[in-house]
Amino acid sequence: MKYQMNLDYSIPPGDLAPYFEALQDGKALASECNGCGNVAFPARMQCGACCNSDIKWKPLNGTARVLFRTDGGSGSFALVKFDGADTHCTVGLINPERNTTFGKLAAPQGDAPGLWLALAEEKLGERR
Numbered sequence: 631m632k633y634q635m636n637l638d639y640s641i642p643p644g645d646l647a648p649y650f651e652a653l654q655d656g657k658a659l660a661s662e663c664n665g666c667g668n669v670a671f672p673a674r675m676q677c678g679a680c681c682n683s684d685i686k687w688k689p690l691n692g693t694a695r696v697l698f699r700t701d702g703g704s705g706s707f708a709l710v711k712f713d714g715a716d717t718h719c720t721v722g723l724i725n726p727e728r729n730t731t732f733g734k735l736a737a738p739q740g741d742a743p744g745l746w747l748a749l750a751e752e753k754l755g756e757r758r
């Protein structure tokens with residue numbers, strides 16, 4: 631069975647507008663909980679650790695460590711931890727030919743949604 635489904639929708643950024651605006655410039659803007667200090671990237675308006683909604687913005691440098699990656703016909707993706715964040719997230723890899731475990735957030739790739747990571751060269755990838 632094969633079905634075709636087309637969706638045309640938009641989600642207003644709301645209170646997360648600063649996060650999405652930074653993302654368009656390839657910058658990582660995290661949320662930091664004023665209750666427990668948990669830092670989330672991607673940003674969220676409610677702390678995932680203590681459910682507090684008292685949040686402030688925290689710029690990160692955008693570097694991330696690859697924890698796991700998968701490569702397939704539809705692209706290469708990785709579970710990463712951005713430096714300075716307490717959370718993990720998935721990203722698309724814009725240069726999967728590099729087999730390093732370190733990279734930096736990249737601006738969105740065309741109309742493709744989501745977070746994108748540019749893998750660093752070997753020397754940077756070995757940084758601890």
Ligand SMILES: [Zn+2]
Nearest residue numbers: 663666677680
């Ligand atoms: Zn918290």
